[in-house]
Amino acid sequence: MRKLRNFLSALALTALAAGPAVAAAAAPPPANVPVPYPHRVVTLVTHSSPGAGSDVFLRELVRYLQKYIKTTFIVENDEGGSGAKALSRVAGARPDGSMMYAATPTYILTSLLSKPAKTYRDLQPVVNFFTDSEVIYTRTDGPYKTLKDLIDRARASRGRWGAANPASLERQAAEQLRIAAKVNAAVVSHDGGGDLMINVLNGTLDMGVGEIEEIRAQLEAGKVRLLAVFNSQRIPGHPNVPTVKELGYNVVMEKFRGIAGPKGLPPEILKIWDDAALKILNDPEYKQRYLAVSLMANHIPHDKYGAFVEKFAADTSSLLKASGVIK
Amino acid sequence: MDIIYFLTIFAASIAGLVWGILGSSLPGLSASIVMALLLPFTYTLPPMPAIVMLACCYIGAEYGGSIPAILIRTPGTNSAAATVIDGYEMNRQGRANEALGISLWSGVLGGLCGLAMLVMFTEPLARLALLFRPTTYFGLGILGLSVIASLSGKSLLKGATAAVLGLMIATIGTDPISGVSRFTFGSPDLLEGITPLFVMVGLFAVTELMTRTGVPSASIKPGASIRVRLPRWPMMKKISRAQGIGCTVGSLEGLMPGAGGSVAAFIAYNEARRWSKEPEKFGKGSEEGVAAPEAANNAVASTALIPLLSFGIPGSNSAAVLLGGLLIHGLLPGPRLFETNSDVVTGIYIGSFIADISQIVIGTLILPVCIWLVNRPRPYLAAFIYALIVSGTYTVHQSSFDVGIVMTAGLLGYFMRYFGFPFLPAVLGVILGGLIESNYRRSLVLSGGDFGIFFEDPIAIAFFAIAALIVVGALVNEARAAMRARAAWSA
Numbered sequence: 001m002r003k004l005r006n007f008l009s010a011l012a013l014t015a016l017a018a019g020p021a022v023a024a025a026a027a028p029p030p031a032n033v034p035v036p037y038p039h040r041v042v043t044l045v046t047h048s049s050p051g052a053g054s055d056v057f058l059r060e061l062v063r064y065l066q067k068y069i070k071t072t073f074i075v076e077n078d079e080g081g082s083g084a085k086a087l088s089r090v091a092g093a094r095p096d097g098s099m100m101y102a103a104t105p106t107y108i109l110t111s112l113l114s115k116p117a118k119t120y121r122d123l124q125p126v127v128n129f130f131t132d133s134e135v136i137y138t139r140t141d142g143p144y145k146t147l148k149d150l151i152d153r154a155r156a157s158r159g160r161w162g163a164a165n166p167a168s169l170e171r172q173a174a175e176q177l178r179i180a181a182k183v184n185a186a187v188v189s190h191d192g193g194g195d196l197m198i199n200v201l202n203g204t205l206d207m208g209v210g211e212i213e214e215i216r217a218q219l220e221a222g223k224v225r226l227l228a229v230f231n232s233q234r235i236p237g238h239p240n241v242p243t244v245k246e247l248g249y250n251v252v253m254e255k256f257r258g259i260a261g262p263k264g265l266p267p268e269i270l271k272i273w274d275d276a277a278l279k280i281l282n283d284p285e286y287k288q289r290y291l292a293v294s295l296m297a298n299h300i301p302h303d304k305y306g307a308f309v310e311k312f313a314a315d316t317s318s319l320l321k322a323s324g325v326i327k
Numbered sequence: 328m329d330i331i332y333f334l335t336i337f338a339a340s341i342a343g344l345v346w347g348i349l350g351s352s353l354p355g356l357s358a359s360i361v362m363a364l365l366l367p368f369t370y371t372l373p374p375m376p377a378i379v380m381l382a383c384c385y386i387g388a389e390y391g392g393s394i395p396a397i398l399i400r401t402p403g404t405n406s407a408a409a410t411v412i413d414g415y416e417m418n419r420q421g422r423a424n425e426a427l428g429i430s431l432w433s434g435v436l437g438g439l440c441g442l443a444m445l446v447m448f449t450e451p452l453a454r455l456a457l458l459f460r461p462t463t464y465f466g467l468g469i470l471g472l473s474v475i476a477s478l479s480g481k482s483l484l485k486g487a488t489a490a491v492l493g494l495m496i497a498t499i500g501t502d503p504i505s506g507v508s509r510f511t512f513g514s515p516d517l518l519e520g521i522t523p524l525f526v527m528v529g530l531f532a533v534t535e536l537m538t539r540t541g542v543p544s545a546s547i548k549p550g551a552s553i554r555v556r557l558p559r560w561p562m563m564k565k566i567s568r569a570q571g572i573g574c575t576v577g578s579l580e581g582l583m584p585g586a587g588g589s590v591a592a593f594i595a596y597n598e599a600r601r602w603s604k605e606p607e608k609f610g611k612g613s614e615e616g617v618a619a620p621e622a623a624n625n626a627v628a629s630t631a632l633i634p635l636l637s638f639g640i641p642g643s644n645s646a647a648v649l650l651g652g653l654l655i656h657g658l659l660p661g662p663r664l665f666e667t668n669s670d671v672v673t674g675i676y677i678g679s680f681i682a683d684i685s686q687i688v689i690g691t692l693i694l695p696v697c698i699w700l701v702n703r704p705r706p707y708l709a710a711f712i713y714a715l716i717v718s719g720t721y722t723v724h725q726s727s728f729d730v731g732i733v734m735t736a737g738l739l740g741y742f743m744r745y746f747g748f749p750f751l752p753a754v755l756g757v758i759l760g761g762l763i764e765s766n767y768r769r770s771l772v773l774s775g776g777d778f779g780i781f782f783e784d785p786i787a788i789a790f791f792a793i794a795a796l797i798v799v800g801a802l803v804n805e806a807r808a809a810m811r812a813r814a815a816w817s818a
Contacts, residue, residue, distance in 0.1 A: 050366040052651055059370070059655070079724050084515030113501070115513035160773055166506030186772045189504055191765060194640035194647075201638070202457045204773065217639035217661025325506040 034070035035272055039098040041072050044259075045090050046102040047083035053211075054102040057257055061129070064286040068276040083107050084116035091118035095262040097269035100126065103260040105169055108313045112320060113167055124265055125309045127277040128258035128300035130290065133212040134173065134230040135241070139201050140223055147228045147247055150207055151181045159185030162205040164193045170209040172319045173230050173253045180249040200224065211255070212238075212294045236291045256298065256312070258305065274301045332670075333677075335376050340678035341685060343380035347387020348394075348686075348693060354401040354532055354712075355719030355733070357524045358388035358588075358628075359644035366652055374656035375671050379678035381652045382632065385645050386682045389588060389628040390434040393621055394694070397426045398701045399712050401532035405524050406588030406624035408754050409596040411531055412478075413609065413616030420612050423698055428557040429614050430621045431690040433570050437622035438683035440574035441581060441629030446676050449665075452630070453637035456582040461769040462781050466790030467583065468763035471590045471755060473794035474597040476801035478751040480610070483805060486752045489743065493756020494763075496521055503765035504772065516728045523589075523757045525720060525729055529736025530743075530750045532716055536709050537741045553698040555691050562614065569599035569615035573622025580623070581630025587643040588627040589758050592620035597797065629679060636660050636672065 044062065048054035055077060062073040078086035083106045093099040101107070101123060111119035138144045144153070153159055161178070163171035166189035174187045188205065190196040193214035200208040201223060208215075212235070218224045226241045230253040234243060244251050259273060280286055281297045290297070300308050320326045343365070350361030362384050369377035392404030397414035410430060417426035444452065472490065479486020499510045500520025511517035558566065573595040580591035599619035600609040609616045627643070634640045639660040641647035653660050658668055665672055701708060720733050740750060774780035781787055 050363050050648075050651060050655075055651075056655060081515035081724075081726075082518040084518075085724070085726070110515055110518065113506075113508055114511060114515040114518050116515040158775060166504055167501055168506075171506070186775065188769055188772050189506065190769070191503065191761075192647075194634075194638075197638065197640055198457060198459065198634075199461070202460065204460050217659045217663070220659065221662035223662070320506075323506075326508075 034066070034068055035276065037069050037071040037272060038096065038269070039071055041074060042069075042097065043074050043076055043099045044102060045076050045078050045086045045099060047078060047086040047106060048102075049079050050077055053213075054104055054106075054257070057130075058102050060286075060289065061280070064280050064283055065276060067283070068279050069272060081110070081116065082114070083110045084114070084118075087111075087116060087120070087123070088118040090260070091122040091262055093262045095124075095264040095266075097261065097265060097272075100259050100261045103128075103256070103258045103309070105255055105312070105316070107260075108309070108316060109167060109169075112313070112317050112326060120260075120309065120313060122263060123260040124263045124302075125305035126259045126261050126265065126270060126302050127273045128256050128298055128305055128308065129277055129281065130257040130295040131231060131298040132255040132257065133235040133238075133294040133296065134170065134209065134253050134255055135212050135215070135235075136177075136207050136209055136227045136230070136244070137200065137215055137219070137224045138207045138227055139203065140225045142203060142206075144206060144227065145225075147242070147244070150227060151183055153206060154178075154181070154183035154185040157184075159183060159207075160188065160205045161185045162188050162190060162196045162199055162208040164190055164196050164208075164210055164214075167320075167325060169253055169255055169316070170211075172316070172323065173251060174209045175323050176251040176319070177244060177249055180251050197224075216293075231296065233296075235294050235296060237294050254298075254312070256300075256308070257295070258300070260309075270302045277301075336379055336674050336678045337681055339372075339376035339380040339674075340383040340681040341689075343383030343385075343678075344387040344682040344685060345689060347384035347389075348391035348689060350384075351388035351391035351403045352394040352697070353719040353722075354395055354399070354403060354528050354716045355524065355723060356403070357522075357644070357723075358385060358392065358404045358406075359648050360723050361388045362645055362648040363651075366648060366655075369652060370655060374658055374668070375674045377656055378649070378652055378658070378671050379674045381649050382675050383678050383682035385649065386438055386625070386628045386679060387686070388645065389624050390431070390438075390621075390686055390690070392624075393430040393434070393617075394427065394697055395532075397430060397617070398423060398697055399532060400535045401712075401716070402524070402527050404588075404624075405527070405758065406592045406620070406627065408527050408531075408589055408751075408758075409592040409620035410617055412596070412751065413611075413613045416610065416612040417614075417617065422612065423701070424552055424554055424694075425556045425558075425614070426617050427690075427694050427698070428555050429562070429566060429617045431555070431687065431694070432558050432563070433566065433573065433618040433621040434625040435683055435686050436570050437574050437577055437625035438629060438679070438686070440622070441578050441626035442676070442679050442683060444578045444626075445629045445632055445679075449633055449637060452582055452633050456634045456638070456640075458786060459583050460784055460787075461766040461773065462784040462787040463790070464583070464762060464766040465770055465781065466784070466787030466794075467590065468759045468766065470790045470794045470797075471593060471759045472763065473797040474593050475752040475755055476798045477597055477600065478593075478749065478755070480749045482747070483801070485748045489748045489750070490752035490756040492748075493526075493753035493758075494760040496526060496753075496757050497523075497760020498764070503761060504768045516726065520761070521732060521757070522723075522729070523754070525732045526736045526757045527754055528716060528720065529733040529738075530740035530754065532712065533733060533737025534740030534744055534750075536712060537737060538744060539705070540709060553695040553702065555694045555698070557687075557691075558614075566614050566618035568602060569595075569619040570622040572598045572602060573619040574626050577623035577626030578630045581627040581643075582633055587631075588624035590762075591623040591627050593755060595619040595623035601797075601800075632675065636664055636675075637662060 046054040058075045090101040144150045178185045196208045199205045228244045392407035393410045395401045395403045396407040396410040400415040402408040414426045576595040577591045631646045635646045641650045
């Protein structure tokens with residue numbers, strides 16, 4: 001039965017692929033007709049708890065994805081083991097597109113920091129949607145107006161820099177900046193973004209590194225100021241904030257958000273996701289929402305995504321080794 | 328006021344409260360887990376009722392944790408651990424209905440007190456919250472640890488040994504500063520460390536079950552009446568000082584992100600004992616010993632919202648879930664929330680008030696059922712509690728590994744009890760270990776290894792001073808008792 005259904009949907013897909021070519025000549029393409037999908041229900045698994053980063057990403061995504069893929073999406077939170085549980089659940093699922101995973105650097109970090117039953121290598125990266133905006137911020141009534149002020153201070157005496165978690169990309173970025181600028185700064189890791197924010201606001205720290213979403217409330221209230229971003233280009237909504245790279249320090253951090261699945265997904269499933277991702281990123285309504293939270297669209301199709309993830313893992317691994325976190 | 332607006336708040340608040348009380352009275356489900364389970368159900372609601380429901384769930388959960396603490400010696404939430412001491416003792420004396428009444432009444436007072444602070448002093452308290460630095464948290468942790476001196480029971484040495492054991496358990500997991508994995512043996516389940524609540528459930532509940540299985544049931548006193556007894560006037564007066572201490576400690580602790588209700592409850596318990604007229608009754612079924620921690624942890628549930636609403640900084644794990652709820656509904660907590668979404672803020676105030684008051688009604692409805700349940704024949708009860716513990720623990724992450732932790736802690740507790748080691752110091756060690764270690768090391772990283780940093784922070788110095796007083800006081804008491812014993816011997 002399943003085979004028959006797969007066959008029929010494959011047939012439908014081919015028809016669909018050929019369809020637009022014919023239709024395009026005749027009439028303007030109809031406004032988004034959802035692409036049929038071989039499963040009535042698709043489970044999207046995340047390791048994050050309800051309300052946390054990946055969970056919010058998936059739930060927002062699903063709301064618009066249903067316009068482009070004809071199926072019902074369910075978001076399930078498989079917490080525990082720093083993502084290892086979600087990882088092994090998805091890696092063991094049937095590779096037919098009925099279960100996918102919200103991939104973020106966490107699943108690579110967990111694979112590198114411990115020995116989970118399944119690692120990031122047991123999943124197939126499907127398509128990337130976004131890069132998060134990672135920023136350097138300081139308190140508005142503090143002495144630092146630019147990144148240069150901050151670096152000068154660290155050069156003259158000793159800097160106090162903060163990152164949310166010890167095994168995080170933010171900490172790696174701060175350490176890399178310290179090395180690139182050849183300055184003396186203590187990089188202090190915290191118990192999460194809130195803890196870090198208090199210490200930036202009360203002047204214990206010169207600056208903090210974090211996702212822009214975590215500091216938005218203080219940013220809009222004018223309590224903190226952005227000094228620079230670690231992304232490869234300037235971020236939406238803040239065109240005046242320079243990148244760390246253009247200020248002369250070769251440090252770039254691309255915290256990605258995408259979808260991965262079990263190994264051996266059929267090519268037609270991969271294609272549906274590739275296309276849907278491209279369409280949804282251009283959906284005007286969705287675009288407005290994700291630009292408002294400073295997410296940068298970064299569409300990486302499946303044929304390039306694997307190499308991207310592999311490179312990301314290799315880079316992270318060498319950074320973790322350099323800072324003594326793993327051997 | 329708009330009647331629909333009010334009815335919405337009312338419905339949301341009662342629903343959240345009931346779920347909070349019921350959820351957190353299951354062993355193993357902490358307040359934050361109970362809220363996280365509710366969160367998906369609020370997705371489809373409009374923002375205001377959704378947030379009110381979550382906030383009231385928090386209130387209910389902070390209260391509900393005391394029910395199993397008193398009835399089956401299992402703290403339903405972290406912050407009910409201090410309630411176990413005298414609450415369960417009262418239960419053993421056949422006064423469970425009285426203990427539950429006191430905990431309910433103290434919870435209501437604590438909640439109202441915290442709410443009053445939240446409504447009236449958000450601004451100044453938010454500024455106060457900004458004064459807390461890593462050194463301050465280290466001071467708080469030391470203050471918390473000093474309580475061990477008076478929780479140790481007969482032997483200070485055994486108490487200290489148990490505390491060290493707890494601190495050792497707290498070192499498992501990712502190193503809070505360097506990120507190196509410690510004692511995880513490559514297992515991803517241990518990366519986030521051992522959840523204090525699981526250790527508590529194991530130590531208290533599983534140990535109790537194992538011990539009780541070895542006691543003939545004929546020797547057990549008949550259970551209490553199932554009618555909850557709310558305190559009458561003389562009792563109200565008697566416990567009012569303890570409640571006052573609980574409210575003060577809880578309201579202040581709520582402001583300290585990361586410290587949470589458990590530390591507040593223990594410090595309140597200890598202070599209530601120091602200022603009590605009958606400190607010798609503590610640990611032997613003191614009403615004040617139930618009142619103080621319950622007032623404290625319910626006050627935390629309200630004041631923890633201050634750093635959350637004013638900075639978007641969650642004061643506890645539960646507040647973090649509430650933050651998630653706000654974000655999902657597109658509300659950005661922070662200084663501007665009070666202007667842009669004043670309906671949500673007002674809703675939280677009104678809803679919390681309704682929840683605090685309705686606790687009395689809902690409590691008196693639910694509690695008789697709970698008391699009736701634990702008065703069933705022992706073999707059935709033991710099996711039932713086991714099932715409750717295992718399923719409750721399993722629900723948190725659908726992980727049998729967590730169940731294993733609870734059972735291991737239970738086995739450990741059995742031997743600790745056999746050799747006369749007290750549990751509470753170990754529990755405090757597990758709760759405070761992370762707080763103390765990470766803030767100690769964080770402070771030293773900040774100062775470049777200079778210990779002077781601890782003496783530049785006036786709040787931290789105050790904490791150290793109180794801690795020193797507590798420890799010296801306990802030592803003096805112990806010495807005095809020894810001398811008196813010797814005098815009695817020679818006389």
